[in-house]
Amino acid sequence: MSAAAALSPAPARSFDRKLITPLVLGAILNPVNSSMLAVALVPIAATFHARPAETAWLVSGLYLATATGQPVAGRLVDRYGARTLYLAGAALVGIAGLIGTFASSLGMLVAARVLLGFGTCAGYPAAMYLIRRSGVAKPGGVLTALSVSAQTVVVIGPTVGGLLIGAAGWRTLFAVNIPLALLCLVLGGLILPRSAPAENLGRLDYLGIGLFAGTLTTLMLFLLGPTVGHLWLLALCVVLAAGFARRELRLADPFLDLRVFGGNGPLIVTYLRTLLAMTISYAYLYGFTQWLEAGRGLSPSHAGLILLPMSLVAIAVSSITGRRAEFRGKLLVGAVGQLLACALILLLDSTSAIWIPVLISLICGVPQGLNSLANQNAVYFQADPDRMGAAAGLLRTFAYLGAMVSSAATGAFFDHGADTPGLHHLAVFLIVVASLLLLVVLADRSLRRLGTAPAGNLTFAKGPDSCRSPRSTPRPPS
Structure with missing residues (x-):
């Protein structure tokens, strides 16, 4: 084959729309379990007589497992195809749902959340893999459906979770995973295409996976308690990271x-943008929600309803802007929106009128609908097509690192309870993070050109302003 033929764009194809339902369902399993728990931390703490620092493990356990497992699942998807990993992940989700539903201790709940983390790893990389391999020239509609569904679940999760808790208790938040997992198994088994393993497969890099997992685990454990006494974890993280880099190179x-x-x-x-943006999003989702219940005195159902305007705005913003190729403008508006929302949190106290947190929720909906979608689409255009699963998994890893940073900050500032002074300290921290995000967006000049060429026809060298010839083009479905 000539060089010109090798570099020519693949013919445009239409995406097989019957795949959308199982792919969306698999991709939302993690946001379902992330968002609904936000309104359950207080009642779970009351059931097991636990402190906020202890229930924080319910959040951290899931993200620790998922952040480590996402790139691993993505790499396995790249090697063996999407279907097998999708079905295995769905089975783990169902098992974890059973464990959580009948858990008799906080430790069992944490174990269920860790298993949920591993089980939900495969859905998103599998979806990005199949979309990329379909060879769609303009994937905006499919990527928007994927992102809007996840964002919708994230923002309506607290509302739905609050209603479920009010109707049947917090255990229903674990029980819902059982029918969801069964649905994934049925649809995935019937619809997802079988694919042959990648050619010339060598031995899987188990030691590299172990070093990567160890690096993330020690980093996240340090973030859960960033004290002088835990500096040894940070040192161990650096050693493991160095060993990982040396081996992979x-x-x-x-x-x-x-x-x-x-x-x-x-x-x-x-x-990096994803880490910063998700630090703010998850701090709002968990920290602000805890304050609404413990600091403002609202019930879980009412706290969930306060977040409902965010869901409506986020859905509308994602749906309206999803097909537009503009990246920089979306990210600028998202960063400014998060900065404004964090500043308004400083105005709150235990006697604040309800319309103020509702207004903050409305403002938060704008960046919620812009940031994740723009960053997800950016990865689609920026990543090496042959490693799309791993690249998508790493995107989620950085999102969960942001969740871990937010969890550590929330635990530190709410050390004596989710009171108003703690909320204000958290808001100051988030203002700093939002300012860094705005600076990163302003400095990235590559965003101006992103999306102007079909996916696979543009890749980047070592600087944000230097482009080179494509490495490969989208492949047809396996």
Whole structure:
């Protein structure tokens, strides 16, 4: 085959729309379990007589497992195809739902959340893999459906969770995973295409996976308690990270090809933006919701309803802007919106009128509908097509790192309860994070050109302003 033929764009294809339902269902399993728990932390703490620092493990356990497992699942999807990993993940979700429904201790609940984290790892990388391999020239509609569904679940989750708790108790939040998992198994088994493993598969890099998992685990454990006494965890994280980098750079077929990821500056910046944006989003979802219940005195149902305007705005914003190729404008509006919302939180106290948190919820809906969608679509255009599963998994890893940072901040500022002074300290921290996010968006000049060429026809070298010839083009479905 000639060089010109190798570099020519793949013919445009239409996406098989019957895949959308199982892919969306698999991708929302994690946001379902992330968002609904926000209004359950207080009643769970009351059931098991636990402090906020202890119930924080229900959040951290899921994200620790998922942040570690997402790139692993993504790499396995790249090697073996989407269907097998999708079905295995769905089975784990069902098992975890059973454990959580009948848990008799906080420890069992944490174990169920960890298992949920691993089980929900495969859905999103599998979806991005199949969309990328379909060869769709303009995937905006499909990617928007994927993002809008996840965002919708995130923002309506607290409302639905509050209603479920009011109707049948917090255990229903674990029980809902059982029918969802069964539905994924049935639809995935019937609809998802079988695919042959990638050619010339070598031995899976188990040591690299272990070093990667150890690096993330020690980092997140340090973030849960960032004290002088825990600095040894940070030191161990650095040692493990160095060992991971050394091994991956020496292997011909590594778990994560750092030469590819490290040479793609715009993709790294997208991961950084995701970390900063999700730190704010999850701090609002968990920290602000806890304050509404413990500091403002609202019930879980009412706290969930306060967040409902955010869901409506986010859905509308994502739906309206999803097909537009503009990236920089969306991210600028998202960063400014988060900065404004965090500043308004400083006005709240235990006697504040309800319309103020409702207004904050409305404002938060705008960045909620813009940031995740823009960053997800950026990865689609920036990532190496042959490693789309791993790249998508890493995007989620950085999102969960943001969740861990927010969890650590919430635990630190709410150490003596979710009171108003703690909320204000949390808001100041988030203002700093939002300001950094705004600076990162302003500095990234590659965003102006992103999406102007079909996916696969543009990749980036070591700086955000240097482009080079494409490595490959989208492949047809396996």
